[in-house]
Amino acid sequence: MPSESSFDKDLEYSKILEIFFKHTVSCLALLDKSYDFIRVNEVYAKACNRDVSEFPGKNHFEMYPSDAKAIFDRVVETKVPFQTFSRPFVFPDHPEWGVTYWDWTLVPVLDGRGEVEMLVFSLNDVTERHKAEQKVWQQAQIIDQIHDSVVSTDMDGHITGWNKGAERIFGYAAEETLEKHISLVYPEDQFQFLEKQVIAPLKAKGNHEAEALCKHKSGKLFYIHLSLSLLRDENGAPSGMIGYSIDINDRKIAEKMLKRYAAEMERSNRELDEFASIAAHDLKEPMRKVLTFGGLLWEKYSSALGPEARDYLDRIRKAAERMQVYINDLLKFSRIAAQPRVLEPVDLAELAGETLCDLEARIAASGAQIHIGVLPKIVADRFLLRQLFQNLLSNALKFHREGATPVVHLDSRSIDGVSWEIAFRDNGIGFDSNLVGELFLPFKRLHGRSKFDGTGMGLAICKKIVDYHNGTITAQSSPGKGTVFIVTLPDSFSARH
Template structure:
């Protein structure tokens, strides 16, 4: 049915309007006077029944058209009336029309009355539009009808406004962004469902809390100032970025907020705002900045690595050249030193009685200097021979290493009447030749710095650590040393005593330090002057090497 007019049924006066409009529709549709009266009477019967039962009914009159079948139609509906076909009014109305239909649902009851149009109306669609205009412009015949018509127009306008508002709410709730409106004071008037879904707050709660629980504390002052000054923007669109709390996760995510007047005029009292999630974009931008920063760091690291490799290569080349020089120089110096010792000794034995006492003293000093030069050259050779590339590791028994070191020092031990006590020592992976030299140098150092009136006593013990290492201690009862000299004791040419007091070249402990370093261990010492010293060597039980960052056992 195409509706042409309607009447709300609320009092007796509405029956007159219902009868009049039914008569007029039947008249303009071409029905005879008797047919007009019959159709209007049927409508009045049903309308009176609805009016007696609820006074909340609605009459709609219009045209039904399907193919060559055309009829004037009246729909009379009510949400509260309890109506049955047994009602006399309905029985009478049913006899007066060509088609009668009643539909009952829990929500409403609707009665349809059809009266056929005998002559086919051509161009019916255009006719219906003309009749709708005619009814809307028809002059009222009474003050009540005028009031009724205006009331119906207001009700129709209210329905359209409500439908428009519902449509707007449906649209805003369907969009994947937060929409809200503000008054000129920056207070929220309306929000779509997304605002409450995301923040967990209603419009009233946002106004009461002033967004404090929603906007990040660092962004809240500027955000609140923007809301309070929307009216001063003079129609301009205001945009800002801030972090808004997700009620579900508790995280603050970045959003862009845009506020503009609801109307184009700058003096609008309402403003519409949009809140769009840009957190992913922010994270991407930050990732790009971080990536650029990482690239710069990587570039610097690459440049530093190249410089480091260059410096290492230069250092290795210089070290190799230095070792070659030390080895060659010391080797080539041995021959002239041997000759100096030979001729000095020969001259001392055969001609010392021919020179005076001062000359004999000079000759002795020259001979001792030659011996010291020979010792320096030998120690330099020993130090130069200890190289990483020449160091290979294999299982060794430290007890055998200690025994061999004692055999090499047998003469000195007997001369000094020294007592050396060696506790059982473990087997480790190491270089036997270097370890013998290590034990020999430490024991020799303890013998050399023994007290003049006390026979040297040396205790050698070992204990295991929690990290698969063995800690070997060499404790003596010698003269000891000041701990402040410890940092320079393991460097080349360093001596704590004058040449006249104790023999030595300053190479012994430096050689020990180099051997321990090549074995991936440590060496340390502790002492009190006059109370002896304890040298501690820590070595791994198993040696390992790294290839491309992976660790392999030897």
């Protein structure tokens, strides 16, 4: 017969079990060894969308058939508890819930003879956690497949994530970097730059972009473009940093080469301009003397010369005059890069009007029709732009078709609000569009001197003026169908020098 103290202990255990059964946040069920419910707690019943009273006496696997029965059988047979995590289950009476996931434990309770008397079935619904873990896993897989580097760190710079792109770019496997400081991939002389120019702006703004010099595992130095963002916890507080990096070393090398070539080109152009200026200047005085003395010879002695001698002397004078025009054009060309600039607001409509006044005699002689559309105001060198307009309008008048009245249209349009496209359109003789590349070369002529005068420097001067203003000039044409010169100029001048 049990003692009073033994009875009291059983009563105490019963109370403790009742309290635990009632207040635990886990789903709890007591089953007999045939898997019939003895009782369930409120949490279990609520998870099944049932009342507690619906369970006692009913078989678990008749209510909820599943392949877990084999596990239950094994626990009863071996008397060894079983635990599983994120096990999927679909409620047969609630298929609309879809697949749910559960952490659960099955513990056998033995009687005095060591036989299984009942089973304690404890479950926790981890569906949301499982979905979150799956989402994180999927994101991790995506990040791992990104070709470029994705690295995450804590707020102190210790590495917490390292994808395959980072392995490829920096040479370190993920296991070699985790928990190490990000300075691992930077040369020592870049530590201060990293802290002041990368980390500090990131912490201040929440995101930051920079170009940085990094160090490969092999010791090779290379450049990356780095896009950084702060990671935040559920309260919005910074919890870490994530950086997306691409290898830009080839681009940086190309940029350095381009800068070197540009510097060499600028030096060569400067030397060429200086040479052209000096050569033209040195030739100008001797040519002036040739013209002067040739003129004197013609005035004083042409009447005493025979026809052949007069023809030779006339050819000398005309050749000298052409040479003087060449020299003057060469000087104009060389001085574009050398003379001081006066940048000011320029009304292109007003400038076009002034140019037409300069060309008034030629316009009247040819009967040309000039139509000026809406033209903008820009900041530029007024003197050079006037020369540009004069050269292009002069060309339109010069290269007109025989028997046709020259018609010239001058108009403009804005390009993205930052530059202007100005078109000089004529109905002249045109040219083969395949020759556009040669059109702006110094001394290049597409038509013979016998038909059209000039030195071939006019369009070269136009291009140099447009280049100085950081613009572009090109042409569209076909023989007999006129030409359109298209000049693009920035709205606000920005000097390259």
